[in-house]
Amino acid sequence: xxxxxxxxxxxxxxxxxxxxxxxxxxxxxxxxxxxxxxxxxxxxxxxxxxxxxxxxxxxxxxxxxxxxxxxxxxxxxxxxxxxxxxxxxxxxxxxxxxxxxxxxxxxxxxxxxxxxxxxxxxxxxxxxxxxxxxxxxxxxxxxxxxxxxxxxxxxxxxxxxxxxxxxxxxxxxxxxxxxxxxxxxxxxxxxxxxxxxxxxxxxxxxxxxxxxxxxxxxxxxxxxxxxxxxxxxxxxxxxxxxxxxxxxxxxxxxxxxxxxxxxxxxxxxxxxxxxxxxxxxxxxxxxxxxxxxxxxxxxxxxxxxxxxxxxxxxxxxxxxxxxxxxxxxxxxxxxxxxxxxxxxxxxxxxxxxxxxxxxxxxxxxxxxxxxxxxxxxxxxxxxxxxxxxxxxxxxxxxxxxxxxxxxxxxxxxxxxxxxxxxxxxxxxxxxxxxxxxxxxxxxxxxxxxxxxxxxxxxxxxxxxxxxxxxxxxxxxxxxxxxxxxxxxxxxxxxxxxxxxxxxxxxxxxxxxxxxxxxxxxxxxxxxxxxxxxxxxxxxxxxxxxxxxxxxxxxxxxxxxxxxxxxxxxxxxxxxxx
Numbered sequence: 001x002x003x004x005x006x007x008x009x010x011x012x013x014x015x016x017x018x019x020x021x022x023x024x025x026x027x028x029x030x031x032x033x034x035x036x037x038x039x040x041x042x043x044x045x046x047x048x049x050x051x052x053x054x055x056x057x058x059x060x061x062x063x064x065x066x067x068x069x070x071x072x073x074x075x076x077x078x079x080x081x082x083x084x085x086x087x088x089x090x091x092x093x094x095x096x097x098x099x100x101x102x103x104x105x106x107x108x109x110x111x112x113x114x115x116x117x118x119x120x121x122x123x124x125x126x127x128x129x130x131x132x133x134x135x136x137x138x139x140x141x142x143x144x145x146x147x148x149x150x151x152x153x154x155x156x157x158x159x160x161x162x163x164x165x166x167x168x169x170x171x172x173x174x175x176x177x178x179x180x181x182x183x184x185x186x187x188x189x190x191x192x193x194x195x196x197x198x199x200x201x202x203x204x205x206x207x208x209x210x211x212x213x214x215x216x217x218x219x220x221x222x223x224x225x226x227x228x229x230x231x232x233x234x235x236x237x238x239x240x241x242x243x244x245x246x247x248x249x250x251x252x253x254x255x256x257x258x259x260x261x262x263x264x265x266x267x268x269x270x271x272x273x274x275x276x277x278x279x280x281x282x283x284x285x286x287x288x289x290x291x292x293x294x295x296x297x298x299x300x301x302x303x304x305x306x307x308x309x310x311x312x313x314x315x316x317x318x319x320x321x322x323x324x325x326x327x328x329x330x331x332x333x334x335x336x337x338x339x340x341x342x343x344x345x346x347x348x349x350x351x352x353x354x355x356x357x358x359x360x361x362x363x364x365x366x367x368x369x370x371x372x373x374x375x376x377x378x379x380x381x382x383x384x385x386x387x388x389x390x391x392x393x394x395x396x397x398x399x400x401x402x403x404x405x406x407x408x409x410x411x412x413x414x415x416x417x418x419x420x421x422x423x424x425x426x427x428x429x430x431x432x433x434x435x436x437x438x439x440x441x442x443x444x445x446x447x448x449x450x451x452x453x454x455x456x457x458x459x460x461x462x463x464x465x466x467x468x469x470x471x472x473x474x475x476x477x478x479x480x481x482x483x484x485x486x487x488x489x490x491x492x493x494x495x496x497x498x499x500x501x502x503x504x505x506x507x508x509x510x511x512x513x514x515x516x517x518x519x520x521x522x523x524x525x526x527x528x529x530x531x532x533x534x535x536x537x538x539x540x541x542x543x544x545x546x547x548x549x550x551x552x553x554x555x556x557x558x559x560x561x562x563x564x565x566x567x568x569x570x571x572x573x574x575x576x577x
Contacts, residue, residue: 010088010091010092010127011084011131013091014084014087014088017080017081017087018081018084018131018135020076020080021076021077021078021079021080021081021084021135021136022077022136022139023077024073024074024075024077024080025073025077025136025139025140025143026143027069027073027076028070028073028074028077028140029140029143029144029147030147031066031067031069031070031073032144032148032285033147033148033151034062034066035063035066035067036277036282036285037151037278038059038062038063038066039063040274040275040277041059042056042059043273043277044272047272047273047274048272077136078132078136081131081132081133081135081136082132084132085127085128085129085130085131085132086128086132088128088131089124089127089128089131092124092127092310093120093121093124096119096120096124096310096313096314097120099313099314099316100116100120102318102321103316103318104318104319104385104386105380105385105386106386107316107318109345112193112194112197112200112201113197113200113201114194114195114197114200114201115193115194115196115197116313117196117197118189118192118193118196118197119309119310119313122189122192122196122306123189123306123307123309123310124306124310126189126305126307127303127306127307127310128303129303130303130304130306130307134303134304144285144286145285145286145287148285148286149164149286151282152164152278152279152282155275155278155279156265156271156275156279159258159261159265159271159279162258162261163254163255163257163261163262163279163283164254164286165254165257166249166251166253166254166257167250167254169250170246170247170249170250173243173246180239181236181239181240183305184232184235184236184239184240185236185240185304185305186305186308186309187232187236188229188232188233188236188305189305189306189309190309191225191228191229191232191233192229194225194228194229195222195225195226195228195229198221198222198225199222202218202221202222247287248287250287251283251284251286251287254283254286254287255280255283255284258276258279258280258283259276259280262275262279262280263276319387320384320385320386320387320405321405322404322405323401323402326402326403326404327404328407329396329398329403332395332396332398333361333396333397334361334362334396334411334492334493334522334523335358335360335361335395335396335397335523336358336359336382336393336394336395336493336523336525337358337359337392337393337394337395337397338355338357338358338378338391338392338393339391339392339393340354340355340356340391340392341354341355341356341378341381341390341391341392341393342354342355342388342389342391343377343381343386343388343389343390344389345386347389350546351374351377352374352377352378352388352546352547353547354391354547354548355374355378355391355547355548356548357539357541357548357551359523359524359525359539360523360538361523362521362522362523363524363538363539364519364524364526364536364537364538365524365525365526365537365538365539365540365541366525366526366527366528366534366537366539366540366541367379367525367526367528367541367543368527368528368534368540368541368543368564368567369542369543369544369549369563369567370544370567372545373543373544373545373546374543374545374546374547375497375527375543376497376527378525378543379414379495379497379525381393382400382412382493382495382525383408383409383412383414383495384400384401384405384408384409395408395493410491411491411492412491412493412494412495413433413485413486413489413490413493413494413495414486414494414495414496414497415479415482415483415486415494415496415497415518416482416497416498417497417498417527419470419475419478419479419481419482420470421466421470421473421478423465423466423467423468424465424466425460425462425463425464425465425466426455426458426461426462426464426466426481427442427462427463429466429470429481429485430442430445430446430462430481430484430485430488431488432485433445433486433487433488434488434489434490437488441488442462442488445484445485445487445488446462446481446484448484448487448517448518449480449483449484449487449518450480450510450513451477451480451481451483451484454477454480466481476510480510483515483518486518487517487518492522492523493522493524493525494518494519494522494523494524494525495524495525495527496515496518496519496524496525496527496528497527498527531564531567531568531571534554535554537553537554538553539551539552540552540553540554540557540564542557542562542563542564544563549562549563550562550563550564
């Protein structure tokens with residue numbers, strides 16, 4: 001019942017189109033009833049007399065009008081149902097994507113990207129089949145046989161019961177396959193999701209595959225998943241075709257019974273040839289909708305399985321949401337405070353322990369420590385990608401959970417280590433930070449980020465396409481674009497996560513100059529691999545194994561000869577610093 005309630009909510013705004021489709025379908029059903037009755041009248045005239053050329057002209061004209069109406073009705077019910085289906089598909093696709101954007105980072109760490117793409121596109125597209133074909137075909141499969149059975153009972157109840165006797169056992173057998181087939185198609189959709197996810201992973205990692213000469217292994221993995229998808233598809237399709245075979249056989253048996261019993265009745269004088277003609281024609285029409293419904297049974301089951309998967313995704317709720325009645329403060333100080341913070345991606349496996357430090361408004365605090373110490377985890381808590389299990393994280397004295405998410409994230413800019421650029425132009429990617437920015441502001445931000453020099457050398461300047469994930473740019477160029485994007489956003493809080501890692505000395509100097517301009521008058525949290533970039537920080541917090549082991553200025557920490565001093569000395573020895 002929950003599924004049907006959700007589906008009803010989905011199509012509710014398009015009820016007028018579905019109603020028009022239904023009315024056209026009923027008109028089509030009525031138009032199917034009349035031609036055999038008109039031809040029955042003609043046969044009566046030919047066998048029993050009483051006809052005339054004028055009457056023949058009237059019957060012929062009536063048939064012409066009926067077939068014309070039937071064609072228009074068929075077009076109408078198909079057109080209106082498809083318009084409704086495409087609108088539902090569009091609305092659902094946008095709804096699914098919008099819903100996914102609101103899900104927490106933890107969800108995306110568990111789900112594969114290809115699987116989500118399949119649900120957001122392939123499964124949503126399959127819902128279109130359900131609306132366009134499932135609803136009208138089911139309606140016609142019920143209305144047409146019911147109307148024709150009524151006419152047959154009026155003509156001869158005994159012969160009707162005889163000829164329709166195969167329906168009951170056939171319907172029982174078909175019903176037994178419904179739930180089984182739906183589960184099989186659900187397995188098909190799941191196998192398709194896994195295949196798409198694997199292909200997406202391999203395409204994203206094509207450079208790694210080539211560098212390790214793993215093309216054959218990669219193809220073998222796809223072959224295995226494709227075979228699994230193929231086998232489940234064949235099994236589901238084979239089972240889906242059984243109802244069609246049963247209905248075809250039942251329909252043929254019904255016609256055989258009609259000819260045998262009806263012919264016997266006619267020979268006894270109890271039944272006219274004209275009535276026997278109507279019986280045979282109507283029986284074909286009675287079984288045909290069931291046969292048609294069975295023939296698209298796989299489509300309907302695909303759509304039903306996909307709809308369930310889509311609703312399963314839509315029913316997934318985020319735990320990172322605004323508290324009821326939360327409002328953005330009219331004025332706020334951008335002072336950040338972390339107090340007795342405990343956090344684990346899995347609550348049973350803590351990553352951070354007793355984290356206590358502050359970042360005064362307008363100052364720079366750097367986090368340093370070995371790989372896996374928890375530096376990036378702290379950075380991910382600030383925009384509320386996750387919530388701590390214990391302790392508090394405050395901005396301007398306000399707990400983050402007491403601030404609206406959009407307010408919080410609008411006032412935080414980030415320059416990550418792994419810069420993500422969209423497949424668009426340089427201009428498009430810069431304007432992502434502030435879509436309403438003027439050309440003057442855009443150029444000013446690029447100049448301040450030391451990005452203008454390489455942008456001017458690009459073939460189309462700011463209109464040059466950067467490729468997927470910025471593949472046409474170097475690491476340093478992408479970093480400087482990320483800094484320009486953050487400058488353009490002009491947020492009061494800034495997070496720099498390994499912004500100068502893996503670049504040459506000259507590029508590092510250019511990035512550092514851009515960072516110096518970026519951090520002015522901003523509350524800044526810096527995570528640095530190269531410790532030379534944090535020497536001028538107002539305070540350095542040293543992390544190890546998820547806990548703070550020291551803090552102070554660069555000079556203070558060097559005098560203590562603790563972990564920070566050892567890290568600096570190690571980098572100086574290797575030439576990294």
